[in-house]
Amino acid sequence: MENSKNTKILLANAYGPAEVLEFQDYELGELPAGFARIRVKAAGINPIDARRMTGEFKHAALPQTFGTEYSGEIIDVAANPQGFTVGDAVLGSGGAFTHATVIDVPIANLVRKPESISWEVAGTLAGVAQTAMTILDEIGPGKSLLIHGASGGVGSITVQLAKERGMDVVGTASSRNLAYLEGLGATAVEYGEGLQGRLQEVHPEPFDIAVDMVGTEEAIQASLATVKSDGVIATIAGKPTSSNRVVPIWVKRNPKNLQYVVDGVASGKFNWEVDSVFPFENAAEAYEKILKGHTRGKIALVF
Ligand SMILES: NC(=O)c1ccc[n+]([C@@H]2O[C@H](COP(=O)([O-])OP(=O)(O)OC[C@H]3O[C@@H](n4cnc5c(N)ncnc54)[C@H](OP(=O)(O)O)[C@@H]3O)[C@@H](O)[C@H]2O)c1
Known part of the structure; x- marks a missing residue:
């Protein structure tokens, strides 16, 4: 020893x-x-x-x-x-x-x-894996998912877990990260002025769910405009939001969830x-x- x-x-x-x-x-x-x-x-x-x-x-x-x-x-x-x-x-x-x-x-x-x-x-x-698994558990089932800030740590793994569950995923990032996001399986959309229009262009139907990972007013407004009226709008950013429709999500630590993502990365299933x-x-x-x-x-x- x-x-x-x-x-x-x-x-x-x-x-x-x-x-x-x-x-x-x-x-x-x-x-x-x-x-x-x-x-x-x-x-x-x-x-x-x-x-x-x-x-x-x-x-x-x-x-x-x-x-x-x-x-x-x-x-x-x-x-x-x-x-x-x-x-x-x-x-x-x-x-x-x-x-x-x-x-x-x-x-x-x-x-x-x-x-x-x-x-x-x-x-x-460990942090991102358990956060992403918590998000997918708490948002519930849905066919389409919009992720703001999808090229960051939590977004990168959430995109892949959501795709694995058969969801149609649209993620936002800057132009620098659009190809990276597409490589993870998301339809990538550049954030910034005109975001709502670009989202509606690539996904004309309202989204079932949106998850904000950046905490900007732009992300909240784009979600309110593009998620169906009985859909879920969540945030993990831990910042005050302008709409009480936005549900906060906080990571729940669970080694089994971590193990699942570790196995997926080790086998090459997840990037x-x-x-x-x-x-x-x-x-x-x-x-x-x-x-x-x-x-x-x-x-x-x-x-
Ligand atoms: N609630 C919880 O339990 C919990 C758990 C983990 C993390 N968090 C919080 O969740 C947030 C995300 O965590 P993270 O680890 O994924 O962060 P991160 O890795 O630092 O995220 C950075 C990403 O955000 C993107 N981004 C920056 N400005 C943006 C904008 N205006 N619109 C869209 N995307 C933008 C960047 O893309 P570009 O470089 O292309 O701009 C970058 O790829 C943080 O605020 C963190 O504190 C909360």
């Missing part, structure tokens, strides 16, 4: 731009029952990390730590009936602490990393793109990038 209680964690003592991020060395305590100690190899950044950094969301007292997903190697593990042992490659999601070199996570949340996927891919799947990779030491640069809101797929920190 590797004897490492030493970890370096990313934290912030104030809200603000990426300059507030700092590193701190920390010594972990004894590994609790039911937990595994992981040497992190890669960890995705989600917009929520950066939005917590700026103070848009104040989920925790300062100083706060970051990161909700990871891939890595088990370096210590409590007794467990699942058969996890030191040296196993795993991935999963955690609270807000995975942007650190060594982390303790509940064994119940571990998923084995398939050999066919890289650490970067494995470390960026998964890592937009860019940053060394952990350059986390501030990665946080600045995600704040700009134009990630294709995901951003990964590597350790």
